[in-house]
Amino acid sequence: MTIKTLLVSASNDVGRDARFDLACDLAKALHARLIGVGACALEAVPTDPFWAGAMTGELLGLYRDMAAQEVSEGRSSFEMVAAARAAETGWIGMIEHPATVLNAAARAADLILVAGPNDTTPFRGPDPVEVITGAGRPVLVVPAAPLASPLGRPAVIAWKDSRESRLAAAAALPLLKKARDAHVLAVCPEDQADIANIQLADVAAWLGRHGVKASSEVLVRNETKTARRLLDRAAALNAGLIVAGAYGHLRLTEWVLGGVTRSLLADSELCLLMAR
Structure with missing residues (x-):
């Protein structure tokens, strides 16, 4: 793309x-x-x-x-x-x-x-x-005052093995190629960490074939909310961009977002690329 x-x-x-x-x-x-x-x-x-x-x-x-x-x-x-x-x-x-x-x-x-x-x-x-x-x-x-530009800085891909994540990662490729590198992150229960590591390695390899230097990391779920874990890790990486699928469902005539999507939109001080 x-x-x-x-x-x-x-x-x-x-x-x-x-x-x-x-x-x-x-x-x-x-x-x-x-x-x-x-x-x-x-x-x-x-x-x-x-x-x-x-x-x-x-x-x-x-x-x-x-x-x-x-x-x-x-x-x-x-x-x-x-x-x-x-x-x-x-x-x-x-x-x-x-x-x-x-x-x-x-x-x-x-x-x-x-x-x-x-x-x-x-x-x-x-x-x-x-x-x-x-x-x-x-x-x-x-955001009103982005902490960093998405150009030339690390990018974080918030991964969940789903259609929405795949769409967002593919749509973000042109920006990921302009980033310094990409970090594919997933937050999951400890008993799902092994399969998550395999999935993230596949995504990192796919990014590499597109010329994007990528690494992967699984964060084991704890009492901290998933969105906050992702935002804190992005800050620690000095990232300029977060890529995430948008999750939600239609209630009558209005879209209701999932909790992680809603929190990322409300709390991110970095540019947030979303696709659905």
Whole structure:
């Protein structure tokens, strides 16, 4: 797999500038085109039985103007950063649910950059869960202030022998080739450590055939939560990227994430590449 087109969310969260900078770094390293995506949905108009007829139209107009202004500000910020970095760019801007716009635009992209959970979602910024579960593309969740760049630093692959882990590892190959090396980690009960070591050795060998220097390590499960074990090990390795499958299930019309996936999204201070 190669990455030739990146989408980056231009939502107005506190990490937008850092996300734009990283997107430009990745576009340069991967020789990829960078497309900014700005979207803002209209929030529900408050209803009042006495004033509804007179006020609803005015409020709708006001909300639309505010949404259009936010999209315009996102575009200006994106184009300013991209121009300074001489990146090849494009722009998509709409007054619509942000995750819906990103997921549709993913048809012409290889990787999507979004913020982690924050107070702009879901109307002013894309919910990362909706993008991970709906885009059909790998998603790089960028914290507001990443501790390190995923380029030139060790990468951690949080492995569980599953479809989701295999998809995430394959999708991450272009970034893993830009990392210093890769560490394949699994957390499992002690009685499953032997089989886990065999599985991880297979993954490390596969990465090696793709030109990625890789090692493997099994962490025996203890009282510390799995996500925290993975994050602490990534910190100890001075990693810049964590790669993980996204696990969850559909409850009525909403995706409910598994505990490890949810904790990684909430707590990681490193860039987190997820696929489902």
